[in-house]
Amino acid sequence: MTTIARAVKTCEACPAQWDAWTTEGQYLYLRFRYGHGTVEAQPSPDTDTWTWPVEPLAEFWWGDGLDGSMELPEFAALAGLALAEGLVEEHKSGPMYVIELAGVELRPADLLRDYRPRPEGEGRWT
Numbered sequence: 001m002t003t004i005a006r007a008v009k010t011c012e013a014c015p016a017q018w019d020a021w022t023t024e025g026q027y028l029y030l031r032f033r034y035g036h037g038t039v040e041a042q043p044s045p046d047t048d049t050w051t052w053p054v055e056p057l058a059e060f061w062w063g064d065g066l067d068g069s070m071e072l073p074e075f076a077a078l079a080g081l082a083l084a085e086g087l088v089e090e091h092k093s094g095p096m097y098v099i100e101l102a103g104v105e106l107r108p109a110d111l112l113r114d115y116r117p118r119p120e121g122e123g124r125w126t
Contacts, residue, residue, distance in 0.1 A: 001080065001081070001082045002022055002028075002057070002080075002081050002082065003022060003023045003081070003082040003083070003084050004021070004022060004023075004028070004072075004076060004081055004082070004083050004087065005022060005023045005084045005087065006020065006021045006087070006090070007020040007021075007030075007072055007083075007087065007089050007090065008020070008089075008090040008091070009072070009091045009092065010092045012069070013068050013069035014033060014068035014069070015031050015032055015033030015068050016031070016032045016033070016068060016069050016070045016071075016075070017029070017030060017031040017032070018072060018075075019045045019092075023084060026041055027041070027042055027043065027044050027045060028040065028041055028042075028057070029042050029045075029050075030072075030075060030079070032062075032067070032068060032069075032070045032075055033068045034065055034066065034067070034068065035061055035062055035063040035064060035065040035066065035067045035068075036059065036060075037058075037059060037060045037061075037062060037070070037075060037078055037079055038056040038058070038059045039056055039057045039058040039059070039079050040054050040057065041054070041057055042054065058079040058080050059079075060078045062078055
């Protein structure tokens with residue numbers, strides 16, 4: 001059985017997904033969306049290095065087909081993966097992400113504000 005030594009949750013839901021590494025150092029992409037879970041072996045978290053398509057190492061169906069939220073222990077059990085003793089799931093946070101929208105740079109904190117179009121000629125957002 002493959003054992004996960006490190007896991008970083010990169011998305012909470014729709015899909016729930018993780019960057020994970022086995023005790024042997026193999027990178028795995030774990031994903032659950034639309035009730036379908038997959039485990040893919042890829043070279044690294046850098047999607048530019050990924051091979052497409054790839055045959056999943058494991059896959060499962062769970063829920064009603066609309067499910068996209070799951071915790072790591074449940075995912076591992078359904079996918080036939082073991083979690084290393086003492087594994088602490090890490091979470092990727094948003095401050096490093098910048099979204100560019102129509103030439104306007106927005107940071108995650110900006111996305112929490114109430115944006116309303118300004119009157120014509122006064123810029124894009126209030």
